[in-house]
Amino acid sequence: MDEVDTIIVGAGVVGLAVADALSEAGKEIIVLEKHDGFGRETSSRNSEVIHAGLYYPTGSLKARLCVTGRRMLYEFCERNGVPFKKVGKLVVANHPEEREKIHAVHEQAAQNGVEGLRMLSRKQVAQLEPGIVAEEALFSPETGIVDTHQLMACLERRAGSRSATLAYGCEMTGIERNNDTYQVEIVDTDGERMRLECRTFVNAAGLNADAVAGLAGIDPTEAGYRQHYCKGEYFAVSSRHKDSITRLVYPAPTPVSLGIHVVLGLDGAMRLGPNAFYVDEIDYDVNQAHAKEFLAGAREYFPRLALEDLRPDQSGIRPKLQKEGEGFRDFVVAEESARGLPGLVNLAGIESPGLTSCLAIARAVAACI
Ligand SMILES: Cc1cc2nc3c(=O)[nH]c(=O)nc-3n(C[C@H](O)[C@H](O)[C@H](O)COP(=O)(O)OP(=O)(O)OC[C@H]3O[C@@H](n4cnc5c(N)ncnc54)[C@H](O)[C@@H]3O)c2cc1C
Known part of the structure; x- marks a missing residue:
């Protein structure tokens, strides 16, 4: 043998x-x-995002390995010619409870040692991303995307x-x-x-x-x-919006996911996703009927988006240790x-x-x- x-x-x-x-x-x-x-x-x-490490409880493996891994990954990509871009990310809020959530994320991220974070006013968000509407946003310049x-x-x-x-x-x-x-x-x-x-x-x-x-x-x-399977679907956004948003844009997070966000490819192509729902079996179909839910979520901060801009793209499945509703x-x-x-x-x-x-x-x- x-x-x-x-x-x-x-x-x-x-x-x-x-x-x-x-x-x-x-x-x-x-x-x-x-x-x-x-x-x-x-x-x-997946979203191909190099996360800064904003959300995870301080001291957890997710927080530590994300912050260290992110620094290692940028250096690795630079040294080995793997395409990546540190595009930065906005976590946006339009309602009082969302503003509370993004302030909590800011505090958590600072405790996790994430560099360069800034809170932005409505005016500063509009200057940075004219297509985006938000009362307030957390800006993370260390977040990026990579060609997986x-x-x-x-x-x-x-x-x-x-x-x-x-x-x-x-x-x-x-x-x-x-x-x-x-x-x-x-x-x-x-x-x-x-x-x-x-x-x-x-x-x-x-x-x-x-x-x-x-x-x-x-x-x-x-x-x-x-492990419990938690599915996440993506919708591609019409090329008429290509390059109209240049940073990743996320809503305030929910307990199971980071929320339906604007995902950018290295070529500037835009997708929305992923949603999050538990499933019993692995099946990568994307349900066209979910487009309305995507539109409703994203229009809160991306008002120019229309239903006809969305077309089913891919999906992925998260191997979660927590069952639905668990912490x-x-x-x-x-x-x-x-x-x-x-x-x-x-x-x-x-x-x-x-x-x-x-x-x-x-x-x-x-x-x-
Ligand atoms: C919707 C979604 C969005 C995400 N977005 C991000 C993101 O933006 N940024 C981020 O950092 N992370 C993200 N993730 C998480 C990230 O994609 C995963 O953590 C990562 O890809 C896991 O890699 P892996 O190698 O552990 O698993 P996998 O890529 O699943 O690889 C496991 C491999 O094991 C093989 N295998 C299994 N059993 C056997 C066997 N018995 N014999 C031989 N081979 C076997 C499988 O075929 C598979 O190829 C996301 C995940 C999802 C689902």
């Missing part, structure tokens, strides 16, 4: 970042990915050019501890089964991370790793020695800001195996 230092399950942005970090340290690695290429799931179905596909391609290239093998079309179906190694069972696209041996194992399986932890003998519910849950980054599984790391609940945090998550994983 072939033996490597580390097996990583999942070639999303997190698994690839872990492969990059571990291969830099000279480890021999295999990345198992059930699809025929990298980034076929959540990593290609190029980022993943770069991480894959770097890891592959060192000591990592990317095994596409290979689904991990089992894992057993045997003396001081793990035996990992794989099924390829032809249905052929094989086994590989490794000393350390990283579960970066995204929406499937709770099931993969289960294969290792951990009860996901008891461990607090059970904040943090990322899980857990080395499982305490469960008798030394060198096995589970990553669960890696929803937003997982893209922003990917390099910092990878560094945290490398530090514990």
Whole structure:
């Protein structure tokens, strides 16, 4: 049986970042990915925003890994030619309760160490973004956007050019501890089964991370790793509005999401999204009937928008640890020695800001195996 230092399950942005970090340290690695290429799931179905770290409770992994990861990611993109733009972001408020919320976000963000924040008056918002109407806004100059596909391609290239093998079309179906190694069972696209041996194992399986932890003998519910799917849809905005807004624009956040916001592509194309609703199954269809809800939300701050400007785009699914109605849950980054599984790391609940945090998550994983 072939033996490597580390097996990583999942070639999303997190698994690839872990492969990059571990291969830099000279480890021999295999990345198992059930699809025929990298980034076929959540990593290609998001807003591509490099978050500043405004919202998360101070000291949480989400706050720390987002702030550190954001700084690491800008530097990484700069050094490796990955396209990005620090466009900045406005969190806007038009009602008294929203103004209260954005002041609370400002305080939270300052405690999280986010740089350069400023409150803007109605007049200052109009000067910065003439298409936007807001009584008040929080401006975050450190927020940006990144070409996620190029980022993943770069991480894959770097890891592959060192000591990592990317095994596409290979689904991990089992894992057993045997003396001081793990035996990992794989099924390829032809249905052929094989086994590989490794000393350390990283579960970066995204929406499937709770099931993969289960294969290792951990009860996901008891461990607090059970994930609940929360869907987010996007609508593309007509090109007649292209370049009319140059910064990301968010409403005040809700308990489950950051609210339906203006998402910008690096080419200036505009989308609205994502909404947030819990689902039982993975299904990426976008419901045209939701356009009205998008319009109502966005017109509060973007009054020139009309229903005929919106066309269904893509959707993504968040692997949330909290069930509908439950409070904040943090990322899980857990080395499982305490469960008798030394060198096995589970990553669960890696929803937003997982893209922003990917390099910092990878560094945290490398530090514990
Ligand atoms: C709507 C939405 C908007 C978001 N916006 C942002 C944003 O603007 N900024 C931000 O920072 N974050 C954002 N996020 C979060 C971000 O997209 C995720 O945190 C990140 O992509 C997670 O990456 P991952 O590698 O953990 O998971 P994934 O990309 O899902 O990768 C996991 C991989 O594991 C593979 N896999 C699973 N099980 C197996 C198995 N048994 N064998 C082999 N392979 C397996 C899957 O095929 C998949 O490719 C958003 C998320 C959503 C849903």
